[in-house]
Amino acid sequence: MRPSTAGNLVSLFRLATRLNSKRFSTASAAKKKLSSSSSSPPTAKKKPSPSSSADDAAFKEYVSSINISPSVSKSAKYLLKNFKAPPSSTISDPPNSSLHGIVSDSLNSGCRDGEDESAKQLSTHASSILYDEMDLDWDDEYEDEECLGNVLELPWLSRMSNNNISWRRKDVVRERKQKWVVKNTQTTRFSKLVNMCAKKFGPEATIQIFGRLGQESGLKEYNALIKVCIEKAREATDEDVSLEQIYKAYQIFKLIREKGFKIQEETYGQFLMYLIDFGMVEEFFFFHELIKEENPDSLPRLAYYEMLLWVRFNNEVKIQELCHSAMADDAEEKSYVRECLLLALCESDRKQEFLMLLETLDITKVSSDESLKSLFRSLGKLFLEPFTEKFLLALKRSGVEAEKISTFISEYAISIPNSLVEDTIVKFQTLHSKLEVLPASAAYAKLIKYCCEFLKVHEALNVIDEALRS
Incomplete structure (x- = not known):
């Protein structure tokens, strides 16, 4: 309640008290006079005194002069009208619990019913002041009376305790976690189920079982069946x-084609590696042509598997043909073919063909970090340090992150064969110094693991100290 309102109400109730005391003393005097003159004959009715009428007029004029704003907050009315004392309170409820009734009762306590209308008017003015001027912080929150009533009437709100709220929060977190786990592991679990059914009942029975259950198999499930x-x-x-x-x-492979799925490496790679390992050349090229027709974008990866096939058979003519065809054109599509052929040669010891393709390779156009790691491991196996420094410098100039460059250095250093652990550590430090690159934590971890594999505990501890100092 604002200070001006408080002052108005104080003055109002002081005047009301003074008025009531005057009326009470007047009523007492009238009673005494009536008791003393009960034996005398009745006289004419006495008019109110001029002083009392003047006080009433002044009081009404003061009340009407108080500034009352016309707008009354709905939420304030609702809260005040429905206010009740707490159950533990010892104060008894008044007969009329509304604010208007309380003010009326207090002002009419010294007056008989219907004797004077001034008390009623006074109570009405006082109630309006209280309704209008009381400053409530939650006015803006509860603009709708019906909405506020619905909130206050919620049965669980009164029964809610701190323990219940804490338990409810934990329950909500648990539900969210369960949904997240199911969402992220549903595909993996279904693939495991497919593998288990395929091993127990066979691929054909598995497809029929899931078809009857109404579960349509996807590309991942078909790939899992092919793998089994x-x-x-x-x-x-x-x-x-x-x-x-x-x-x-092969029947599942045909089913994938009939379903309209795109034939990707996850599907045909398993076939081709099996045919390469068992030397089934005719079957290999049968699938090779089939895949090329279905997915022309797979030609670079098909070149990778074809190189693996000819390397396994040591067919020099075919290997040279593949290398020359990849180097004959400098087009962008040939760049990926050279990368795939190099990755195939990385898995063999054919240094001549590897160097032939390495001369034409743009290291900044290699498709992935995994391919770069494989290339630097091959550079280490073949003692090709000049190429290593050249490629690392080109990657640094192209804006590759220092952390990745440090990882490539570690892959190269630990891949050098017949090298002492101490020499590997020196090579690791030297390349970082030449390129002015700080070693990354992942590179330190790989070097520490390398030292532990050779039971070089002191060297591993020295690398740890160096990592902590950097």
Whole structure:
């Protein structure tokens, strides 16, 4: 309540008290006079004294002069009208619990019913002042009376305790965590289920089972079934059993095509690696042509598997043909073909062909970090330090992060064969100094693991101290 309102109400109630005391004394005197003159004959009715009428007029004029704003907050009215004392309170409820009734009762306590209308008017003015001028902080929050009533009437609100709120928060967190786990592991669990069913019942029965359950198999599930067939074909000691499993895998491969899925490396890579490992050249090129027709974008990766096939058979003519065809054109599409051929040569010891393709490679156009790691491991195996420094400097100039460059240095250093652990550490430090690159934490971790594999505990501790100082 604002100070001006408080002052107005204080003055108002003081005048009301003075008025009531005068009326009470007048009423007492009238009673005494009536009791003393009860034996005398009745006289004419006495008019109110001029002083009392003047006081009433002055009081009404003062009340009417008080500034009352016309707007009354709905929420303030609602809260005040519905206010009740707490159950533990010892104060008894008044007969009339509304604010208007309380003020009226207090002002009419000294007057008889219907004797004077001034008390009623006074109580009305006082109630309006209280309703209008009381300053409530929650006025803006509860603009709708019906909405506020619904909130206050919620049954669980009165029963809510701190323990219940804490428990509810934990329950909500648990529910969210369960939803997140299901969402992120649903595909993995379904793939595990497919693998288990395929091993128990076979690929064909598995497809039928999931079809009857109304679960349509996707590309990942089909790839999982193909993987199971190929694993069984590898494990089989009987050639007929192996061919039977490969035939089942081929049927699933055809089903993928019929479903309209794009044939990607996750699908055909398993087939081709099996055919390469078992030297099935005719079958390899049968699938090679089939995949090329279905997905022309897979030509660079098909070149990778073809290089693996000819390296396994040591077919020099075919290997040279692939290398020259990749170097014949400097187009962008040939860049990825050279990268794939280099990755295939990284898995062999054919240094001549590797150097031939390395001369034409733009290291900044290599497609992924994993491919770069594989290339630097091959550079370490073949003692090609000049190429290593050249490529690292080119990557640094192209804006590659220092952390990645440090990782490539560690891959190169630990891949050098027949090298002492101390020499590997020196090489690691020297390349970082030449390139002016700080070693990354991942590179330190890889070097520490390398030292531990050779049981070089002191060297590993020295690397740890160096990592902590940097």
